[in-house]
Amino acid sequence: MQAVKMVITGPFSAGKTQFIGSISEIDVVSTERKISSSAEKVKDATTVAMDFGRITVGDDLVLYLFGTPGQRRFDFMWDILSQGMLGFVVMVDSTKPETFREAKRVLETFESYAATPYVVAANKQDMEDAWEPEDLRIILRLRPEVKILPCVATDKETVKNVLLELLYSILEEIDKVEKAR
Amino acid sequence: MALKGNLRDFSTTQLLNLINLARKTGTLSIQNNGNSAQMSFREGKLIYAFMGPEEDNHLAQILHNAGKLSEDQARIIQARAKGTSDKQLGHMLIQRGHITQSDIIQSVRQNVLDTVYKLFTWAEGLFRFEANALPSPGHITIPIDLESVIMEGSRRLKEWEILQEELPNLDICLRFTDRPDARLQNINLTVEEWRVVSFVNPRNSIRQIARANNLSDFEIRRIVYGMLQAGLVEIIRPPRPTPQAPARQSSTRQEILQEQGIDDPQSPAVKRSVVVRLIDRIRGL
Ligand SMILES: Nc1nc2c(ncn2[C@@H]2O[C@H](COP(=O)(O)OP(=O)(O)O)[C@@H](O)[C@H]2O)c(=O)[nH]1
Numbered sequence: 001m002q003a004v005k006m007v008i009t010g011p012f013s014a015g016k017t018q019f020i021g022s023i024s025e026i027d028v029v030s031t032e033r034k035i036s037s038s039a040e041k042v043k044d045a046t047t048v049a050m051d052f053g054r055i056t057v058g059d060d061l062v063l064y065l066f067g068t069p070g071q072r073r074f075d076f077m078w079d080i081l082s083q084g085m086l087g088f089v090v091m092v093d094s095t096k097p098e099t100f101r102e103a104k105r106v107l108e109t110f111e112s113y114a115a116t117p118y119v120v121a122a123n124k125q126d127m128e129d130a131w132e133p134e135d136l137r138i139i140l141r142l143r144p145e146v147k148i149l150p151c152v153a154t155d156k157e158t159v160k161n162v163l164l165e166l167l168y169s170i171l172e173e174i175d176k177v178e179k180a181r
Numbered sequence: 182m183a184l185k186g187n188l189r190d191f192s193t194t195q196l197l198n199l200i201n202l203a204r205k206t207g208t209l210s211i212q213n214n215g216n217s218a219q220m221s222f223r224e225g226k227l228i229y230a231f232m233g234p235e236e237d238n239h240l241a242q243i244l245h246n247a248g249k250l251s252e253d254q255a256r257i258i259q260a261r262a263k264g265t266s267d268k269q270l271g272h273m274l275i276q277r278g279h280i281t282q283s284d285i286i287q288s289v290r291q292n293v294l295d296t297v298y299k300l301f302t303w304a305e306g307l308f309r310f311e312a313n314a315l316p317s318p319g320h321i322t323i324p325i326d327l328e329s330v331i332m333e334g335s336r337r338l339k340e341w342e343i344l345q346e347e348l349p350n351l352d353i354c355l356r357f358t359d360r361p362d363a364r365l366q367n368i369n370l371t372v373e374e375w376r377v378v379s380f381v382n383p384r385n386s387i388r389q390i391a392r393a394n395n396l397s398d399f400e401i402r403r404i405v406y407g408m409l410q411a412g413l414v415e416i417i418r419p420p421r422p423t424p425q426a427p428a429r430q431s432s433t434r435q436e437i438l439q440e441q442g443i444d445d446p447q448s449p450a451v452k453r454s455v456v457v458r459l460i461d462r463i464r465g466l
């Protein structure tokens with residue numbers, strides 16, 4: 001049995017849990033505790049809110065989806081997750097410009113950890129206040145080859161599209177490496 | 182769709198950079214403690230801006246501020262010109278020989294720039310971009326390239342923290358963007374900025390450039406930030422650590438991996454066939 005994984009990361013409340021929930025065949029296993037206040041309060045850096053979802057491909061292959069917060073203090077988790085990871089998705093709440101700086105930081109941190117391809121999901125595009133993906137591309141200073149995709153985490157089709165685009169990027173990367181040989 | 186937020190979370194240069202790169206047309210309104218300002222853009226060029234009440238931005242006032250009309254002249258003209266648009270008034274003044282067309286253009290341009298530079302000092306304020314909204318046709322609009330405005334704006338940046346946050350790492354290198362429309366020749370750079378430009382090279386880190394030019398961390402950050410926002414240069418990502426870099430062998434990691442049946446982390450990259458199968462599966466979901 002081969003297991004591969006993808007990581008869904010991004011600022012608090014970007015829609016990571018929802019994203020995994022929309023596509024996972026099991027109910028999302030979430031270690032996240034309900035937090036009463038609006039801000040995220042994780043006092044103990046060793047307890048990490050993490051989601052876990054699964055998509056079975058066949059008897060011999062399964063894809064795991066991990067949702068993990070992007071904050072610095074979870075760096076040690078990232079270390080664990082990035083090993084053997086296929087690729088990752090950075091989720092951004094397109095309606096919350098106050099989180100874009102954080103998203104950029106997450107993106108840059110995680111990019112430095114793993115040489116795997118990633119895509120950015122401009123989430124909550126169903127809301128009126130959502131920034132357009134191409135405006136986000138500029139604000140987040142994405143390189144041209146990094147895809148930014150419109151997403152509504154509650155809509156399975158857009159979630160599928162994000163994962164597929166990530167997989168296409170991974171395929172391109174593999175082909176590039178093979179060609180170089 | 183919306184383009185709104187608070188200046189707390191963006192610098193004004195960042196917004197202008199966005200408008201410039203995306204070649205946007207429309208009007209950006211900013212509100213801050215009862216003070217308000219507007220900037221209008223056509224295809225990524227600044228064409229109009231004003232701050233405060235409409236009458237302070239009357240053409241007669243602008244010409245007075247620029248020293249082209251005396252205070253009395255300005256007051257009389259403004260009173261008589263009620264209901265006349267700036268454009269009509271401008272034509273009238275030119276025809277009567279009071280003033281030349283280039284006086285008007287220069288004064289209006291300066292007023293727009295003064296407004297924008299004042300905006301650069303606003304640390305917060307709600308902003309909203311109304312796509313395709315433009316000043317009414319009676320206003321005098323003059324297209325101004327944003328690159329120069331952005332460079333000047335970053336020269337006025339005083340907040341060390343913003344720069345620190347935007348450019349945390351000085352051990353990265355820069356290269357010139359290959360944007361075909363990056364117009365270095367249209368931008369006025371200071372001597373120091375030209376020096377920095379002459380050192381831009383994928384092999385020189387920002388820190389090295391600063392050393393070579395005797396610039397403090399703050400000064401080099403400010404210059405590089407301006408050049409980044411103006412789209413002149415881009416960052417080259419530092420080389421990534423190799424995948425086999427000493428991984429932390431914590432028991433936690435092993436436990437989690439075992440629990441979840443994940444392959445050995447040091448396993449080679451996945452095969453193409455695995456990715457193709459994943460694609461097929463997800464397409465079919
Ligand atoms: N309208 C809308 N709401 C969303 C979307 N994605 C997530 N949400 C909501 O945003 C909130 C935060 O989402 P959650 O998945 O918990 O974010 P997380 O902190 O990244 O795991 C929840 O109330 C979700 O229901 C979306 O695409 N559209």
Ligand SMILES: [Mg+2]
Nearest residue numbers: 016017032051
């Ligand atoms: Mg969550």
